[in-house]
Amino acid sequence: MSQFLTPALTGQIINLLAAVLLLLSFAMLAQRRILSLIDLFAAQGFVLTLSTAFVAWATGQTHLWWSAGLTFALKVLLLPWILHRLIRRLNVKWDVETLINIPTTMLFGLLLVILAFNLAQPVSALAGTITKGTLGIALAIVLLSFLMMITRSKAVPQVIGFLAMENSLFFAATAATYGMPMVVELGIALDVLVGVIILGVFFFQIRERFDSLDIRHLEKLKEE
Amino acid sequence: MSWEILAVLGIPLAGGVLLALFGHRRAAAELNVALSLATFVAAAALTARVVRDGPLFAFGEQFFVDSLNVFLVALTAFVSMTTSMFSRPYMRIEQEHGKLTEARLRLYHSMYQLFIFTMLLVLLTNNLGLLWVALEAATLTTVLLVSLYRTPASLEAAWKYFILCGVGIAQALFGTILLFMASQKLLGTGVEALLWTHLLGVRSQLEPTILSIAFVFLLVGYGTKVGLVPLHNWLPDAHAEGPTPVSAVLSGLLLNVALYALVRCKVLADGALGTDFAGQLMMGFGLLSVVVGAFFLARQRDIKRMFAYSSVEHMGLVTFAFGMGGPIASFAGLLHMTVHSLTKSAIFFTVGHAAQTAGTQMMDDIRGLARVSPTIGWGLMLGTLAILGLPPFGVFASEFLILTSAMRQQPWATPLLLISLGVAFAAVFRKVQPMVFGDTTAKPLPHRPALIPVFVHLALALMLGLYIPPYLAAWYREAAKLIG
Amino acid sequence: MLSEFSWAGASAQLTEILLAVLLAPLLLGWVNQCRAWLQNKSGPGVLRPYLMLRKLMAKDAVVAHGASPLFRTAPYIVFGCMVLAVAIVPTLGTDLPYAPAADAIALVGILALARVFISLAAMDIGTAFGTLGARREMMIGFLAEPALLIVLFTASLISQSTSLATTVETLSHRELAIYPSLAFAGVAFTMVSLAENARIPVDNPATHLELTMIHEAMVLEYSGRHLALIEWAASLKLFVYSCVGIALFFPFGIAQGGDAAGLLLALPTLAFKLAIGGFLLAVIETLSAKMRIFRAPEFLGTAFMLAVLALLLHALLET
């Protein structure tokens, strides 16, 4: 721990980064256009890398540096690049359709944040890490991205919601336990990567069959 | 380090890679069978070793084998072997019907082996984080198999399967993180904090509030993979739209593996919470699954979809059994898991060939199987009677144990269970009987269907119904003690 | 029972059977004669049934082409049943060695056996009349039998035994009190016996009108000695029913135990009672007209109600 970082200052910086992360999640929830949605996702990845790096720097956990680097490489560079290429190849640049309008979604979001906070309060008190205060925010971001997936009616925004949830889980890991063991981190990263590749393959197949990426076409398998 | 574990995990992994390269050749199916056979031999050797000299560690406690997961490993290896035997003629007929190309067959064979690898990894790993990764990998490998036919319906099923299971599994990751957080205070921040055996040792000192929230997340996460009712929506689509060997393996094995993971977490939660909170939750979900699953069966028109709902119902029954706890209920749950996978996979084998014979999966258009080819017809009839819990078969034995221990521990739940079993019987048998009996103009299949697996499975189920060998009974009883 | 088999009892039994078999046509003749008088006709004479039996015995038996052996053996079986029934019913004395072999329920069974054989024989030829008659006879049968059984139940409940001999002994020893249950049972019994013996309200014994005849329709195909036996059995059936009626409702004068004097006295009393009974039957027949076949169920329904009422009265008042 370098000399000029007092415990109070680190706590405030971590809370600041967590707050920025929460703000970015709300922004993604309210975003209308896909391209800026992907940029917001990249920004979220970047803030996540910053917070992990800062925690690594503050607590001296060496393996956190590695996971910060991994996050940066995967969630800031590789995934957004893949998504941009997919959007260009599928030329689906039109804006995001939502099932319920944005203001009500935001209202729901607020309710979820309140719920997440008082739910995580007893748990974070027992956490041993300095970043235990941010566990409430981590749970809030998980629920927000879950809400985002529910309210989106296009395939790509739904996938981005899914990736945002992975981000929030990664952040929760660092908040609660200074990150999972390295082998698990690698496994999760590998799963996310393979997952995105497979979803890309699906985008092409759905485009080919339904010549649109609207999920409302995917409603024939049901019971009468 | 024991070579068995290395072999059990290595062969399917290597097989997956090998088939990725040569999957498109004629001999790919035979290679697939050979690899599964090798895996089964290794699993059998591992089982013998564990039975002989007790639980076994490997790779510095990263892998752990006790009596609970070794019988699941043996069951998984055996059923995947028989499914690969069944898939050889099935896939050749599908290819001749023009539904599959060479490339897709290659994808199928490699993904099949990788899928077996991920399931065996889930069963053998001691690290709960790695268990999560393997289960997520299992979902990934089967998503492509479900959409193998590229029909709109299979695409829709695959998409829902991926999104719903992805979200579900994500909840489980959050649960694992909380578990890791709770265990860090006692076992330090290293990887030991995630090893199940260590957690088992300190489970009574774990923090109850964290464990209860962690178990909720884990229950919702792994419950989605088991197909418990409010979270079951992906299951009928995924099991009905994929090729039949995939449905057989999904219904028969993947649900068991997910439930195994849930049971591992329940053991920890029980230790930490002291109360029966986890058991009651599982009982609630189990009962809901049995009742709702049974009523789903009545209006089905697609045969694979109907048997998928039957899987939802049976998994609900097993979850209910494990939720009740106690030696007899856990013993019954394990027995029901075994017999359900054997019978359900046998049914899917016959259903596959029946659908090919009639050219459709709609039950109203499949008639007179017993006349076209007696083996398929009688196989389906006996399999259906077995899965519906009619005596001489093993499913009745485990249902009898579950119901009788339910009458002793939870008398209020018994009428609900019995009514739903009755409704399920009425619904399924009304549809299957005209399919097997009656007259038809369909022609027999071009290739002789490999139905030895069906009758081997049914014979095993019949044996388990009438006479459970003493060493198998001791083995189950020991595993039941583990579950507590 | 069989151990104290006494020759006196056996001889009494044989005389009773022979007497009954010989006197039955006389009773039938007397009833027809009374009916003729009541309708201001001179009537065929009391001995007419004997002459008819002798005439029929002498004729050849004409049998239809489609008839099976059952058709030709049925008359003998029906006649045998009726004689067996007479052997059970205590006409003159109650000391009958054959009585323990069959009680009241067995009597109903034997009468039912006779009815079944006549119906089967009627259906054997396969003409419309035979099956029509059989169907109607069986309908009357299944409506009358429960009522008859309940009447016998009432009597046996009073006398704590279903054996007719014991019932007669207990009823005749009682002082002359009026039993309302026996009164109702008597009315029910007369209605049932009218239906069973094919008398006027339910069936006209003398008619050959296809639409109305029941008993006659069944025996249409018989001739010669078979018809004689059937007619004789019908008269025996009337005799059995009247004796059962007398035994249950007017048992006074039937010899108790084995004393020969009692038997001698019992004969005139029985003849007197049968004469009155026959006359009353003739009066009933002249006063009432034959009912439509589907009125018979109501008729026998009322009989059944009366019998059950008698039973309830017994349970209410007399115990």
Add this chain to the structure above:
Amino acid sequence: MSVTPLAAALAIAAAWLAIAAIGVCAPHALRFVAKVLYPLGALAGLALAATALVAISQPPDETVLPLGLPDLPFHFRIDALSAFFLLILGSVTAGVSVFAAGYLRPGEGTLPGVQCLWYHLFLASMALVLLANDAYAFMVTWETMAVSSFFLVTSDHRIAEIRRAGYLYLLIAHVGAIAILMCFGVLHGFGDYTFASIRQVELTPFWATVAFLLALFGFGAKAGIVPLHVWLPEAHPAAPSPVSALMSAVMLKTAIYGMLRVTFDLLHTQIWWWGVLALAIGLLTALFGVVFSAVQSDMKRLLAWSSIENIGFIVVGFGLGVTFAAYKMYGLAALALTAMLYHCLNHAYFKSLLFLATGAVLHATKERGLGKLGGLIHRMPWVAWLALVGALAIAGMPPLNGFVSEWLLLQAFLFTPNLPDSYLNMLVPVAAAAIALAAALSAYVMVKFYGVVFLGQPREEKLAQAHDAGILERIGLVWLAAGCVAFGVLPVQVITLLDFVTGPMLGTNLSKATGATHWLFLAPISAERASYSPALVLVGLAVLTGLAWLAVRRFYHGRVRRAPPWDCGYPLLNARMQDTAEGFGQPVRQVFEPFFRMTRELPSAFDAAPRYRVTVEDHLWYWCYLPVARLVDRLTGFVTLLQRGRISVYLLYSFGTLLVLLFLVR
């Protein structure tokens, strides 16, 4: 070497299983299966009857087999009650299997080998049900019996009605089995599930009543008592004749055995209103059965409905026995139960005899409808005369066995007035009248059945080629007819057998309650009270008929002249003028109008092809079964709302579950 009866019985069941296994190995070998396996099965049946005769007088014997669940292996026990029912099973199987050996024809339904498998599996499971001594063994053998008989019923599954009948049968059998499982659950208290520990459990009156009602429902579903009887008239006619004979004769009795085992063996206390309930249900079943059998126009459906009537008869005896036992009048309870068990034996014999006769007629004429038969007595004398014995027995005619059990039951009814409850005193004799009505109606039905099928003119030309039954078939029929006559004429010997059964159940039995009885006279209570000697009645009848025949031949002559029947002036007399089955049932339809759900199709004046058709249906099907089906359908509709296909809704379910649980945990 002294082989205990129980070991012998188990060995015979194993022999049947072996025959089944051999049969399935040679599915196409008709001659081998018919001429070797079925007679072997018959021999095994005979051996079982002998073993049962030996075992009935010996004390109960138990054993445990290593099969079954680890901590609940199969327990088996033979006591007097199970020995008696084994006697019925063994002796009837002997006759039916011999008949089946001659009855098998190529190209009818499933392969002969497969049918032999299900047939002998059916027999073995029935034998094992009667021997089972713990809940698991009972349930396994009980439903194996249901499954094997299902496959026998649907042996000719090309016809849609037979499939429907099979489905209905297995569904109601399974629902009944579920009720029986719940009954064992209630009965077992907190011990384990062997009958021995269930007997030690002392239940409160409430739980005892729940157990009894569940048992009545469960076993009633298999016996075919009224609200649960709809499968019987469908399933029995669908099965091949030897199978429907076995199902009617023995399978229905295993349900009665179950009721007796639960009520008198596992439950110690009986409550009086149980008996009254069983009496009421029995009466309703008897009347329902006989009234519907009178209006049937298919001979096997007629016999199936008449089985329902006889089951009603047996349940009435059971109800009376329970009422007497509840009031501690064990002597009278013994009388009622003896009557009931005697009727089980009688019904097994005469019903299987009639079903086999219809089987022979079916093979000879390929015709089941009564409207297309007639005059078969000339072409098939053996079958006709043996069927006459069966018809007279089922109608309850004196010298034969049907009358003896009816007589005993009516005697039991005569003692109800000394029941303490005043209502029962008055109501039960009325029940006796209803029983008498049912018995009289069964005579009506049998005259219709025998008259329309065997007597009169042949209604179709092809009936002329009808050939009589084969030699094996005749042996089966003669065996069963001899049984009917023997049990009719020698009741006292049968009752001494039954005393071994009622003794342990009630503490006392008939002969103990009434003292010595003469071998010739059946006097259950006392000689003065009531006595009946079928032997003397038969001798009397034979002597009188013989005398009459001799007298007429001696005094007059035996000349016969053949002539055309009386045609009342209408020359064109033909076979269609006889009464049809519907015609013969018309009075019953008239008198018992409210029982039926009749729909009439009356031709109008303008019809090109006027047609008069009346369809008689069963109210209960529309009142009890269709509402249940509609309810399940509505619930299914309600449940499918969960799966409407929208992925966002599915995600919402998962999200909602998570939030609810999190609230729950807080």
